[in-house]
Amino acid sequence: MATEFHHALVIGASSGIGEALARRLAAGGALVALVARREAELNRIATEINELCGEKRAFPFVHDVLDREAVPALFEEVPRTLGGLDLVVYASGVMHPVGFEEYDTGKDIHALEVNLLGAMAWLNPAAQRFNRLGGGTIVGIGSVAGDRGRSGNPAYNTAKGALGIYLEALRNRIHRRGARVVTIKPGFVETPMTHGMKGLFWLITADRAAEIILQKARRGTGTAYVPARWRLVSWVIRAIPSWLFRRLKV
């Protein structure tokens, strides 16, 4: 049965897919809590949404996902502000360009913190709440890039790969009582993250990505590639044996 969302929380809502999701959710009538680090951006987006909708539907919360200790209190506050919570999306993500000869542990840890640890900090209480209440949908934005370890972006691949595993585990943990966990693996999406990158193909807008993601979230799909043709790409890439993969420049 397709679920309509009425109260949503989007972490990483100040740009890219998170922003597009927040805008779409609000336009569809949902009250949305927008969590992001950049206050000015966040407030601008919230104001725009509210003006567009003609009523207050966006509720901004300034928060840095590195500040994991602040999450439990903030997470408790959100449903009370919105009057409910049936969707949590973790869309925060960062991809640092890695130079050919660059081995920067600090950068790698940062990538793990934003892409993975922040997700755990937010989605753990979300899973606990939804499991307790016997309903609700969690969406994590993984990546096609998490399906294979590539020479070009080790930390990003690791973080997104681990996020995929974590989301799968979460799904298996809480599905019994009705809560759902959706792993989204987008291909190339036009966002600040991919801005200026070369060699992108099948590029879709963040809004189109958000549209597909919400479709999948409503259905409670387990893992969804966005758009779906990336499933085939991923299948091919995963099927390449390691000895061959290391010789390819993908």
Add this chain to the structure above:
Amino acid sequence: MTPSVVPPSAPSVVLSAEGDAAERDATARDSTASGVEDSESEDSQAGANTPAQKSTLTVAGTKKLFSPERLEWVPGWGQAVGAAGYVFRPSTLEALQGVVDLAEEKDVPLTLRGAGCSYGDAAFGPEGVVVDLSRLKRILSWDPDTGVLEAEPGVTIRDIWRYTLGDGWWPAVVPGTMFPTLGGCLAMNVHGKNNWARGTVGDHCLDLDLMLPSGSVQTLSRQQSPELFHAAIGSFGQLGLMTRIRWQLKKVNSGLVEVEAVPAKNLVEMLTLLDEAKDRYEYCVGWIDAFKGGRGLGRGQLHFARYLQEGEDSDPQQTLRLEAQDLPETFLGIVPKSILWRLMKPTLNRLGMRLTNAAKYASAATLDRGSIYRQSLAGYQFLLDYVPGWKKAYLPGGLIQFQSFVPREAAEGVFRGQLELCRLRRMPSFLAVLKRHRADPFLLTHAVDGFSLALDFPVTSRNRPRLWALVREMAELAVAAGGRFYPAKDAAIPSDLYRQSFAGGELERFAEIKDRLDPHCRLTSALTQRLLPDGFLEKATS
């Protein structure tokens, strides 16, 4: 965020009808047992409780009003609506007082809940504190000579009749299920199949103690404070918490009633027969096949019943025994009732229900025609309990009921319009029930001198918006004819129509009383926020 502290009074564990809920709460208690140590220091900051109260409070719960362990999904009975809430289940008046005082101190709104038998959103408040009174369930006194029962609000109708029937007393008014609490019944001022003959549950209340959000307690009765008495009963828990209730029961000579089943070919015949029978029988109720249109629109079957006179039951001692009242455990003698709802599920669609309704009518018009039989009081009264857990057959979407009360002369036109609308919108009601009502003196009463038609609808994610729109259309017909609605059943009536249904300024008077008793609107519910939104209760008086 509101920092919140609960005094050690907060109740802990929870006996719940549902096993898993009890288990969950047991876990909640374990996990919070270690969390109480710092409550004392925070408490001393609070320092608002009187020493007398404090001494009786036991440390057992958590220290916050909004503690995650208390979070539960709190559904309406029909399961089509519900919300997460922080649930407290006090087992003593002192513990209850503790929660009320804390809410007062922290300025946190409360929603009152009994057994959760209201179909819609009367007994939950989204993300709010829910005070479940179902554990305050002591019978305080009982007089088998006068039939006066004094009880706490969480005592259920079932508890009551099982306690009093041995002395030959039966509740004068009961709803169609025995599981609601007495407090809940009075808060919603429910009625039964004898609304014409006996009025509502509130008509048999002698007096009650109302705990106000400020923590003070007032005794209300017809003599002592008639205005508040008639406002509090049927106020859907918005004026105070009923902590003690005195209720007058009815003497019966037998554990049986005599039932007569009469078919009716159409709506006019239904209404006419019902109206003619209302003074001759104690109980009158009609079932309608809502799938039938055209000339047979409104066809159905009426059940009239009367108490037995003295001497009619040759062995009343036997029929008054509880065993004689127990509903059968099997269907047709072999199918266990517990699985019956699963067997119902495949029929809960338009085709299945069309056939079921048609078959029921065919049987009513032939086999049952004019049949007169005796049935146990419980068997006749608690039709909704006949198939345990039947509402589960409506999952995952749940069900809603729309019941409108229309003055006698206008009833035919309005109900015809409503039944036709359902057919036109392709959402025929799966179960339709007709009753006869009388006006009563309660401020926000739903009852009028006329009829009511209750319509059950299945809810799905697809039909939901259309169904809500249909409810609006049907409600418009009722309001235009001077009709009223019933918060105990409602989940979908729009605020404007609900307000229009009180043409005599009742809501303004209610708002004025609310302002006196609960000036900070500390008592609230999803129903109140829906029907009387935008601070209506505050604005009306300012």
